[in-house]
Amino acid sequence: MPARRSPWMNQELDDLRDLARTFSKKEIEPNIESFIKNKQVDRELWNKAGELGLLCISIPEEYGGGGGTFAHETVIMEEQAYVGDSSWGAALHSGIVAHYLLAYGTEAQKHEWLPKMAGGEVVGAIAMTEPGTGSDLQGIRTQAIREGEEYVVNGAKTFITNGVQADMVLVAVKTNPTEAAAGISLVIIPTDTEGFRRGRALDKIGMKGQDTCELFFEDIRVPAANLLGSEEGQGFIQLMSQLPQERLIVGVSCVAAMEACLDLTLDYVHSRTAFGRPIFGFQNTKFELAEIATEARVARSFVDECIELHVKGELDIPTAAMVKYWASERAGVVVDKCLQLFGGYGFMEEYPIARAFTDLRVSRIYAGTTEIMKEIIARTLRTPNGV
Structure with a gap:
């Protein structure tokens, strides 16, 4: 099957892909088992990536970033996915947390945090979900009550990616x-603040090497200047405005994983024999792979379209919901078909296809569940006469 070059690629991005591929092959792929065992990547991985300019590459150079676009972030995410890694939370760090600061932070906040994030000195996280609230962000209970020139923060968050290693967390609170x-705000909380506490690293069925934990805030005091934005009550709008990029990141990761699973399966069915011939020689195998290749190609075309729209600033909320919903759901179909072709070996954890099977399951949940995506899409549907 001939390689297809995405229409948004150019020579600069080709060069970046070479760098990202080398980094992923050298620094990530050999250490995946270690990451899984430790439930987190090695902290020095962040520093190495920062030294090479692979962090915050879509952040302007004046804030220490690479001055690129979302396409640059995409190339890095894809190369990480192609080596089968789901441990390193760089996509959230660079593509989500950094962009909240860029979009809503004061100049002082941007100059304080973004250069450190770009260099790998600071790992960023964002804390929205709480033990009692999932997709319903309006129901969060963590509070930040202003007392003079400080906020006093109390509450708890859960399922926080990069939570174990984070040096700074953007926390969704009720001011x-x-x-x-209208009561939600985002507050910057350094993790060395007195009263901040991390819970245990959570045991998950997939993404076992990605540090995910609970966070607790007990009478934490942070300067009022740590509020993200010019006034209180802007948090919900900020969150909704940034979600399209977050959902496109999920779409990118899913389609790259689909392509990686296809490659793994092609290698396996050509080398594994049954009844005296390679598994690929059976008609059922060929037909299944034809379906898998088509699923991946269709998803890739839609993701590529959305990347181009987003780079131009034209990706809207319902389209972002569509790409997140479609790519995550089809990735589940693809990895299931691929695992079946591995037979019993597909059920063994040491096989990358087995890890991909469990890793991809959460993509239908985080950044808004499939059901929420469908609700968002449905709200935009009208009859021809506008009813």
Whole structure:
């Protein structure tokens, strides 16, 4: 099957891909088992990536970033996926946390945090989900009550990616507990603040090498200047505005994983024999692989379209919901078909296809569940006469 070059690629991105591929092959792939065992990547991985300019590459150079676009982030995410890694939380660090700071932070906040994030000195996280709230962000209970020139923060968050290694967390809080969406704000909390506590690294069925934990805030005091944005109550709007990029990141990761699973399976069926011939020689295998290749190609075309739209600033909320929903659901179909072709070996954890099977399951849950994506899409549907 001939390689297809995405239409948004150019020579600069080709060169970046070479660098990202070398980094992934050298620094990530040989250490995947170690990451899984430790439930986190080696901390020095962040520093090495920062030294090579692979962190915050879509952040302007004036803030220490690479001055690139979302396409640059995509290349790095894809190369990480192609070596079968789901441990390193760089996509959240660079593509999500850094962009909240870039979009809403004060100049002082941007100059304080972004250069350190770009260099790998600081690992970033964002804390939205709570033990009692999932997709319903309006129901969060963590509070930040202003007392003079400080906020006093109390509450708890769960399922926080990069939570174990984070040096700084953007925390969704209620600055006005009597309000729903209008009461939400985002506050920057350094993790060395007194009263901040991490819970245990959570045991997950997939993404076992990605540090995910609970966070606790007990009478934490942070300067009022740590509020993200010019005034309280802007958090919900900020979150909704950044979610399209987050959902496209999920779409990118899913389609890259689909392509990686296809390659793994092609290698296996050509080398594994049954009844005296390679598994690929059976018609059922060929037909299944034809379906898998088509699923991956269709998903890739849609993701490529969305990348081009996003780079131009034209990716809207319902389209982002569509790409997240479609890519995550089809990735589940693809990896299931691939695993079946591995037979019993597909059920063994040491096989990358088995890890991909469990890793991909969460893509239908985080960044908004499939059901929430469908709700968002449905709200935009109208009859021809506008009803």
